[in-house]
Amino acid sequence: MAEQQNKITINGHDFIFEPDETILSVAQRNSIDIPTLCYLKRTIPTGACRICVVEVKGARSLLPACSTPASNNMVVHTESAPVIEARRLIIQLLLSSGNHNCAIRGSDGKDWTQFQLDVQKDDGSGELCPVWGDCRLQDLAYKYQVNGDKFPSTGIRYPMESANPFIIRDFSRCILCGRCVQACNEVQVNNAINIGYRGASTKIIAAGDRPLKDSDCVFCGECVQACPVGALVEKESRYKVRHWKTDKIQTTCSYCGVGCQLYLHVQDNKVVKVTGVDDVPPNFGSLCVKGRFGYNFINSSERLTDPLIKENGSFRKATWDEALSLVAGKLGKIKEEHGPDSIGVLTSARITNEENYIVQKFTRAALKTNNIDHCARL
Amino acid sequence: MTNTIGDVEEANVILLTGSNTTENHPVLSAFVKRAVKFKGAKLILVDPRRIKMADFADIWLRQNLGTDVAWINGMMHVIIKEELYDRTFVENRTTGFEELRKVAEKYTPEYVESITGTPANDLIDAARLYAGAKAGAILYCMGITQHTTGTDNVKSLANLAMLCGNLGIRGGGVNPLRGQNNVQGACDMGGLPDVFSGYQKVIDLGTRKKMEDAWGVTGLPDKPGLKVTEMIPKAHDKTLKALYIVGENPLVSDPDLNHAEKSIKNLDFLVVQDIFMTETAQLADVVLPSACFAEKEGTFSNTERRVQRVRRAVDPPGDSKDDWKITCEIASRMGFPMSYESSRAIMEEISKVTPSYAGISYDRLEEEGIHWPCPTPDHPGTPVLHTQAFPIGKGVFHAIEYIPPAEQTDDNYPLYLTTGRIIYHYHTGTMTMKSEGLNERAPENFVEISPADARKYGFDNGTMAKIASRRGDITAKIRISPAAVRGTVFIPFHFAQSAANKLTNAALDPISKIPEYKVCAVKLSKAA
Numbered sequence: 001m002a003e004q005q006n007k008i009t010i011n012g013h014d015f016i017f018e019p020d021e022t023i024l025s026v027a028q029r030n031s032i033d034i035p036t037l038c039y040l041k042r043t044i045p046t047g048a049c050r051i052c053v054v055e056v057k058g059a060r061s062l063l064p065a066c067s068t069p070a071s072n073n074m075v076v077h078t079e080s081a082p083v084i085e086a087r088r089l090i091i092q093l094l095l096s097s098g099n100h101n102c103a104i105r106g107s108d109g110k111d112w113t114q115f116q117l118d119v120q121k122d123d124g125s126g127e128l129c130p131v132w133g134d135c136r137l138q139d140l141a142y143k144y145q146v147n148g149d150k151f152p153s154t155g156i157r158y159p160m161e162s163a164n165p166f167i168i169r170d171f172s173r174c175i176l177c178g179r180c181v182q183a184c185n186e187v188q189v190n191n192a193i194n195i196g197y198r199g200a201s202t203k204i205i206a207a208g209d210r211p212l213k214d215s216d217c218v219f220c221g222e223c224v225q226a227c228p229v230g231a232l233v234e235k236e237s238r239y240k241v242r243h244w245k246t247d248k249i250q251t252t253c254s255y256c257g258v259g260c261q262l263y264l265h266v267q268d269n270k271v272v273k274v275t276g277v278d279d280v281p282p283n284f285g286s287l288c289v290k291g292r293f294g295y296n297f298i299n300s301s302e303r304l305t306d307p308l309i310k311e312n313g314s315f316r317k318a319t320w321d322e323a324l325s326l327v328a329g330k331l332g333k334i335k336e337e338h339g340p341d342s343i344g345v346l347t348s349a350r351i352t353n354e355e356n357y358i359v360q361k362f363t364r365a366a367l368k369t370n371n372i373d374h375c376a377r378l
Numbered sequence: 379m380t381n382t383i384g385d386v387e388e389a390n391v392i393l394l395t396g397s398n399t400t401e402n403h404p405v406l407s408a409f410v411k412r413a414v415k416f417k418g419a420k421l422i423l424v425d426p427r428r429i430k431m432a433d434f435a436d437i438w439l440r441q442n443l444g445t446d447v448a449w450i451n452g453m454m455h456v457i458i459k460e461e462l463y464d465r466t467f468v469e470n471r472t473t474g475f476e477e478l479r480k481v482a483e484k485y486t487p488e489y490v491e492s493i494t495g496t497p498a499n500d501l502i503d504a505a506r507l508y509a510g511a512k513a514g515a516i517l518y519c520m521g522i523t524q525h526t527t528g529t530d531n532v533k534s535l536a537n538l539a540m541l542c543g544n545l546g547i548r549g550g551g552v553n554p555l556r557g558q559n560n561v562q563g564a565c566d567m568g569g570l571p572d573v574f575s576g577y578q579k580v581i582d583l584g585t586r587k588k589m590e591d592a593w594g595v596t597g598l599p600d601k602p603g604l605k606v607t608e609m610i611p612k613a614h615d616k617t618l619k620a621l622y623i624v625g626e627n628p629l630v631s632d633p634d635l636n637h638a639e640k641s642i643k644n645l646d647f648l649v650v651q652d653i654f655m656t657e658t659a660q661l662a663d664v665v666l667p668s669a670c671f672a673e674k675e676g677t678f679s680n681t682e683r684r685v686q687r688v689r690r691a692v693d694p695p696g697d698s699k700d701d702w703k704i705t706c707e708i709a710s711r712m713g714f715p716m717s718y719e720s721s722r723a724i725m726e727e728i729s730k731v732t733p734s735y736a737g738i739s740y741d742r743l744e745e746e747g748i749h750w751p752c753p754t755p756d757h758p759g760t761p762v763l764h765t766q767a768f769p770i771g772k773g774v775f776h777a778i779e780y781i782p783p784a785e786q787t788d789d790n791y792p793l794y795l796t797t798g799r800i801i802y803h804y805h806t807g808t809m810t811m812k813s814e815g816l817n818e819r820a821p822e823n824f825v826e827i828s829p830a831d832a833r834k835y836g837f838d839n840g841t842m843a844k845i846a847s848r849r850g851d852i853t854a855k856i857r858i859s860p861a862a863v864r865g866t867v868f869i870p871f872h873f874a875q876s877a878a879n880k881l882t883n884a885a886l887d888p889i890s891k892i893p894e895y896k897v898c899a900v901k902l903s904k905a906a
Contacts, residue, residue, distance in 0.1 A: 165815030188404075189411035218801055219819070220404060236815070249691035252678045254671035255804050257556025258383065258406050259680025259747070264672055264691040271672055271692055280746050282383040282682065288404035290804055290816070297670070297812035298692065303653055304667035305696020315665065320697065320707075327622075327664050328711030330647045334620045340599065344609040344618050347569040348625030348701075349558035351668075352676025352688055354724035355701040356560070356567035357575055358716065359624055362705050365595045366714035370571050370580050370603030371618075374564045377523075377607060377892040378631040 010076045017070040024052060024065040027078065034078050035087065035140055037228055038177035039066040042284065043186040049177050051090050051140065055080045062086050088146050094137060095148035098156055099172035100229070102129050102138060129173070129230050134243040136228035137175060158203055164213040166235055166293050167224055169204075174231035176202055180223035187226075187286060192217040219289040225275055234293070237273040241265065250277055253291040254350065258282060260291050271298050331367065340369040347374045380763040381515065381551035382682045382749070387413045388549030391511035393504075395424040395446070395535075396521020396896075399431055401801040403519075403555050406681075407431065410517070420511075422504045424449060424496075425521065426796065427826075427868060428861040437504045441494040443794050443866060444525050444783030444897045449501060450534040451780065452490030454482040454541055456505035463509065464543030471767070472540050474775035481777035493780060509542050513549030520557060520798070524895040526784045528887040533776040540773045546765040556681035558805070559671075563679035566735070566750070567728070571603035576732035592731045595714070605891040607633075607884070614641035622649045622708075624701055625668070629657040630806035630874045633893035634849045634884040651704055654808050657874050668701045669694035675721045677743065679750070683760075685738050686747035783897040784885035787865075791847065791899035793831070794866040795881055798896075803872040810872075823854040823873035825902070828862040835902055842905035845869065847898050850880035853905045867900065 006016050008026055017026045022045065027034045038049040045067040053062035057075035062083060065076075077083065094100065132138070141147070158171035176195070181204060184193045192215050196205030207215035224232045246265045253260040260283035265273035274292050278285035297303075307323035308315040318326075334342055345367070347359040356374075363372040386392065386409040399407035407430075413419035414434045423435035424446075432438050441449050457463050458479055468475050487498030508514050516539055522531045536552050544550035556562050568575040578585040586598045604612060610632065612618035621642070632638040642648065642661055650662040653670045671678075673694040679685045694700075702724060706716040718724050722740050729735050737752035737759075748759035764773075787794055802820035803810045810816045825843055827835075837843060837856045844853050845867070854869060854876050862868060871878040883898040 165818045186412075186416070188408045189415055213819075218400070218404065219815075247691075249689050250687075251671070251689045251691065252559070252680075252686045254559045254678075254688075254809075256403055257558055257561060257681035258403055259559065259678060259682075259684060259686050260405055261686065261746075266691050269692050282680065282684065283405050286405045286408060289801060289819075290810060291405075293815055294804070294810050294813050295672075296814070297654075297809040298672045299695075300654075300812040302655070302812065303670075303695045303698070304655060304659075304665065305698055306667060307697070308665040308667075310663050318664075320699075323664055323666060324704075324707045324711055327649050327666070328708050330663075331620060331622070331649075331708070332712050334647060338619050341603070342617065342619040344604060344612075344621045346606060346609075346621065346623040346626045346628070347564055349561035349564045350625040350671075351560065351564075351701045352671075352674065352721065353560065353563040353567050353679060353685070353728065354676045354721040355624075355705070356564045356569045357724060357728050358702040358705050358718075360568040360574070361593060362709045362714075362716065364568075364574070364580075364589075364598055365593050366709040366712050366716070368597065368599055370599050370601065371609065372569060372603060373571055373606040373609070374561070374569045375558070375606065375626050375628070375631055376561050376565060376570075377605070377890060378628070378633075378895075 005072055007072060008070045008074045008076065011078055021070045022066060023054060023063070023068050023070050023074070023076055026070050027065065032078060034065045035143070036066060037136055037140070037175070038179055040179045040182045040187075040226055041278070043182040046178055046182070049090065049175070051087055053083060053086050054078045055083050084144065087140070088144050091137070091141050091144055091146045092148070092150040094175045095141060095146065096151035097154045097175060100137060100148060102132055130233050130238045131230035135230060154200070157201065161211055162235065163211045164219070164235075166219045166289070167212060167221065168233050168235050168238055169212070170231050170233065171203060173229050174204060175229055176204070177228060179226040179228060180204060180232060183222040183226035188220050188222045190216060190218055190220065193223065219293065220287060221289070221292040222286055225285060234273055236293070241267055241272045246272065253287070255290045255294065260287055262287060262291060264295070271295050335367060340367050341371060343367050343369055344371040347372060349374050349376060379551060379553035379555075379682045380545060381548070381553055382761045383409055385549055385551065385762070386410055386515055386517070387417055389413060389419050389511070389513050389515035390549065391420045391422065391508050391514040393422045393424070393508055393514065393516045394431060395516075395518050396523070397517055397519035397555055398425070398427070398429045398521075398798055399517070399519075399555070400429070402557060402799050404801060406555060410434070420507055422507060426863050426866060428863075437500055437507065439494075439496040439500055439504060440863060441496050443796055444527070444894075445494040445780065446522060446525070446531040447527055447534050447778055448485060448490050448493040448780040449496060450531070450538055451482050451485035451778070452487055452494075452501050453505040453508065454478070454538055455485045456487065456502050457509045457541060458482055460506070462506065463541045467543030468541065472773045472775055474777065477777040478537060478541075478775040481779060508538070511542070511544070513547055514539075514542060514544045515549055515551055515553060516544070517553045517555060519555045521896055523554070523890070523892055525897065526885050526887050526894045527781050528892045529889040530778045530781070534778055536773075537775050537778075540775065545773070546762065548762060551762070554681070559680075560678040562681060562683060563677070566679055571605055574731070575728060576734045589731065592727070607886050607891045607893060610638050610641045613645050616644055619645065620647040621645055622651075623658060624651045624705070625653070627656040627658045627806040627808060629661070630877055630879065631871070633879055633882040633895060635877055635879045636850050637884065651701060653698070656806070656808055666704050667696065667698035668704060669698050674700050677725065680747070683749045684747040685735070685743060685750060687740065687743045784894050785883050785898045787899045791901050793900050793902060795845070795847065795898050795900040796866060796868050796896045797871045797878045797882060798868065799872065800870045803870070805872065806874065807872040823852075823870065823876040823878075824857040825854045826857050826859045826862045826868040827902075828864045829858050829860065830864045831862070831867070832856065832858045837902070837904075844903050844905045845881060845900050846903070847881035847883070847900045849883070852876045852878070852880050867902070871895070
């Protein structure tokens with residue numbers, strides 16, 4: 001009986017839902033694809049974009065799946081004709097607001113050229129949109145075979161903001177979905193940005209519409225990761241990094257002890273961008289400014305590349321063989337002359353477990369001393 | 379941490395102390411902020427600076443530097459007097475309550491106020507709030523540990539948690555926030571003078587025998603070695619002759635740097651293995667270039683004891699190598715052959731000799747990390763510690779008296795200095811200062827001072843000040859900030875050119891040998 005009380009039918013299949021679940025949640029759990037734009041996990045659904053509308057038997061209008069609770073014996077269709085029609089209209093409207101007609105202009109040589117010239121003028125770049133091929137709106141326009149011709153473009157209301165080292169805010173590509181505002185206020189709780197002005201003038205603003213650098217923003221980049229289009233983009237990788245040219249490798253951040261799971265985006269054997277891994281503890285996609293933007297050291301020209309031996313007060317390059325023999329010989333001699341406890345080893349809170357294990361094994365088994373420590377205290 | 383990071387959002391009350399969380403653990407701070415803003419949790423903040431978390435706090439106790447034992451005893455005084463403590467927990471799971479009660483008795487809210495400067499009524503409110511929580515989490519960081527009474531401070535927090543039965547439950551716990559990616563792992567793996575991996579003691583004959591068999595060696599040393607803060611003075615006396623330093627930069631991170639530098643220069647032989655030519659590497663006889671985290675395979679263990687994979691994304695530059703390969707080469711050349719096929723093979727050995735890691739393998743870490751203790755390959759890991767019992771059986775209350783910090787202000791050095799990190803830089807800045815963006819946000823050192831003190835000493839915002847302690851002096855830009863408390867200035871320790879640790883006091887906690895970075899006496903004057 002209990003099962004029957006929690007039954008929902010989606011596209012002709014019956015599913016059990018949990019108390020407080022939305023239609024979207026039940027669908028996602030059962031691998032039914034309902035497109036979303038404004039919906040951001042771990043936040044309160046706003047239903048702002050309405051791209052996730054579905055047909056619910058008996059309802060007067062289409063309902064947003066992200067904010068409609070599942071209820072008993074509900075019958076839902078996620079891709080019916082009225083649903084598809086509604087989604088196409090929403091996408092057409094979004095494509096007309098600002099600078100978005102990338103997905104569908106490929107076959108129209110004249111307009112495509114004009115579009116790219118506009119991009120060049122506005123962005124200072126002759127390249128494709130920085131998120132071309134990695135854009136939720138583009139994906140949806142392609143999926144629903146919609147182009148930007150239906151409505152006249154609203155034009156570009158606000159200039160781009162690039163007056164900070166990390167994030168470009170390109171308002172011409174903003175679809176006002178509000179995900180960045182939720183990421184900032186409900187996930188990171190930095191409360192730096194909000195929705196400002198009204199109606200056609202609506203804009204995502206920080207601190208009374210000042211640049212991010214003069215606001216409470218701490219550049220965690222949660223908003224960039226949440227942005228489904230090209231409105232918020234990492235400044236350093238913008239136009240330089242194309243997602244189809246990069247590999248993503250999951251690893252653990254090397255800064256503080258939280259151990260955030262992140263993707264290193266690699267292009268030509270260089271780390272060119274970092275994003276958080278969604279859905280995985282401990283950070284569930286969140287990062288801080290250091291984890292997201294502090295990766296330059298990896299490829300720094302100041303990295304040490306060769307063993308160095310000091311002679312007459314200055315370093316010279318050496319081969320590994322020479323350097324290792326010198327170290328082993330010197331440590332061996334000091335151990336012999338002054339005893340094992342005349343040598344100390346500082347291992348590191350920065351290197352791996354395996355490496356720490358090896359360093360302590362070396363200290364105890366090869367040097368025969370317990371003089372090993374690291375900077376836990378410092 | 380006894381509990382997980384995710385657990386923070388399960389707490390009804392969070393007691394946060396000695397942690398500038400939004401700057402030092404920003405992602406973890408979001409868990410606290412979400413708990414407060416969306417889940418109805420109450421936040422008690424105890425911190426001498428008006429840090430960002432104060433905006434989220436229900437109660438903020440602004441204690442004088444180095445007076446932590448006093449306010450913690452004060453909270454326990456109230457909780458015991460008003461009988462708000464968890465009798466069942468105290469009776470069944472702890473010993474030493476009577477001694478604790480006797481010591482706590484004299485720490486009346488008024489007496490505590492006279493030491494800490496926190497209003498007696500606020501302390502009472504905080505005690506009632508924490509004791510009344512169904513699940514109360516304590517989060518702390520170096521503001522608790524980096525004192526000559528650091529060990530006392532930590533034990534006192536443990537007393538408070540046990541008193542209220544806040545251990546072994548979801549949303550509770552005593553949770554130190556680890557400041558470095560793998561400081562937990564370095565400890566777990568035996569990077570400490572008294573223990574092998576998994577905290578197995580070197581003084582224990584059986585353990586040594588086990589390790590000797592596993593490693594194919596005899597005569598492992600049986601007496602605990604020197605801690606880092608003891609090695610430096612021994613180097614100064616020339617009884618320590620050589621140091622092999624892997625990935626550490628003590629010449630920015632150590633206290634009383636002038637002394638540390640002299641000591642390191644006294645060594646006969648210094649080897650530094652690092653990814654950059656650090657201040658410490660400059661003094662080395664041999665520098666060995668190593669691969670960074672993005673260039674190697676392995677694991678890190680985070681602050682919640684979760685063992686997580688590190689994966690190679692790019693090639694290491696030039697001839698640099700994995701740290702473990704370098705160390706193995708040195709060992710082999712010293713007549714103790716060490717060689718492994720891969721980091722995976724090392725983890726296999728770790729799991730064989732380390733009970734708390736016995737169930738950990740790379741295959742199991744593929745999707746997400748596992749919390750140790752994980753004693754067998756089918757054990758799910760242990761997110762929350764001490765659910766049934768403590769490792770030693772019953773939890774012991776330590777009756778602890780308040781002791782003032784080692785250095786006090788006087789007529790010559792009238793201001794207190796406390797040190798820490800800022801969000802845009804990390805530790806000695808070796809990594810973060812390679813980022814133009816981070817440098818643009820935080821280009822140079824500063825001394826944070828209250829508006830009242832700035833007026834008193836005649837400083838304008840942005841002017842240069844000379845800051846001197848009994849050990850050295852530096853110059854830094856004045857930053858007038860309401861975050862500072864009157865009588866205390868703050869300087870971040872990242873900047874080698876103007877190193878705060880030239881000023882700090884190397885006075886150590888007698889047990890942990892941690893330096894008192896959080897309190898010393900200084901004077902300010904206009905820079906020439």
